[in-house]
Amino acid sequence: GAVVSQHPSRVICKSGTSVKIECRSLDFQATTMFWYRQFPKQSLMLMATSNEGSKATYEQGVEKDKFLINHASLTLSTLTVTSAHPEDSSFYICSARVDENQPQHFGDGTRLSIL
Amino acid sequence: AQKITQTQPGMFVQEKEAVTLDCTYDTSDPSYGLFWYKQPSSGEMIFLIYQGSYDQQNATEGRYSLNFQKARKSANLVISASQLGDSAMYFCAMVTGANSKLTFGKGITLSVRP
Numbered sequence: 624g625a626v627v628s629q630h631p632s633r634v635i636c637k638s639g640t641s642v643k644i645e646c647r648s649l650d651f652q653a654t655t656m657f658w659y660r661q662f663p664k665q666s667l668m669l670m671a672t673s674n675e676g677s678k679a680t681y682e683q684g685v686e687k688d689k690f691l692i693n694h695a696s697l698t699l700s701t702l703t704v705t706s707a708h709p710e711d712s713s714f715y716i717c718s719a720r721v722d723e724n725q726p727q728h729f730g731d732g733t734r735l736s737i738l
Numbered sequence: 739a740q741k742i743t744q745t746q747p748g749m750f751v752q753e754k755e756a757v758t759l760d761c762t763y764d765t766s767d768p769s770y771g772l773f774w775y776k777q778p779s780s781g782e783m784i785f786l787i788y789q790g791s792y793d794q795q796n797a798t799e800g801r802y803s804l805n806f807q808k809a810r811k812s813a814n815l816v817i818s819a820s821q822l823g824d825s826a827m828y829f830c831a832m833v834t835g836a837n838s839k840l841t842f843g844k845g846i847t848l849s850v851r852p
Contacts (some may be wrong), residue, residue, distance in 0.1 A: 625785075634820060641750060655774070655838075657839070657840070664844050665844070665845075666829065666842045666844050667783075667842050668830070669839055669840070672839060695771070716782075716783060718840075723833070723838045725775075725787055726773055726785050727785075727840055728785060729782060729783035729784075729785075730773070730782070731780070731782040732781040732782060732783075734781070737772065
């Protein structure tokens, strides 16, 4: 149980393109989903917390207009990197949990490369 | 503020031996939870084990056990009978009652030698 699916796993695109990443909880309803960014050989950096049906809460320094998050249902959250540039290249990973007393379960991540 | 510290350099262990990965934490909240995640080179984050601050016993999950020493604020992960597939990055993380966001340590790289 507790499977989180993230798609796509790999994106390579030109600078200026907008990229949408999906995060789905397959066998449970996730009241909260999280989006992280990870640079090589570093820890995960929380970008934003997404609660179903409400606006995402962004961490300090994360541009909300750049990284659009939508959590339209209890099983789906999306992250859209708008007008992506090479500095946005990174590993993006989502997680989902049922409630505060349960561990976060992670998707497999998305490697984004902007040329 | 809450903080997780993982200071070990890359760790090496011989296959079939046990290894301990260190984690210390800091929080003023009496209610907190500690997690260990494994991240192979493919990138996915795999939940391994959880310890609650009020749990009386140390958590165990198969070959994984958590050596929880509350007074020392440490939550070391013990992997018994290491396997080649255990080679990965390991992250210690914490949530508190006041802050439900996961705070991660820097991670430790474990390499299992045949």
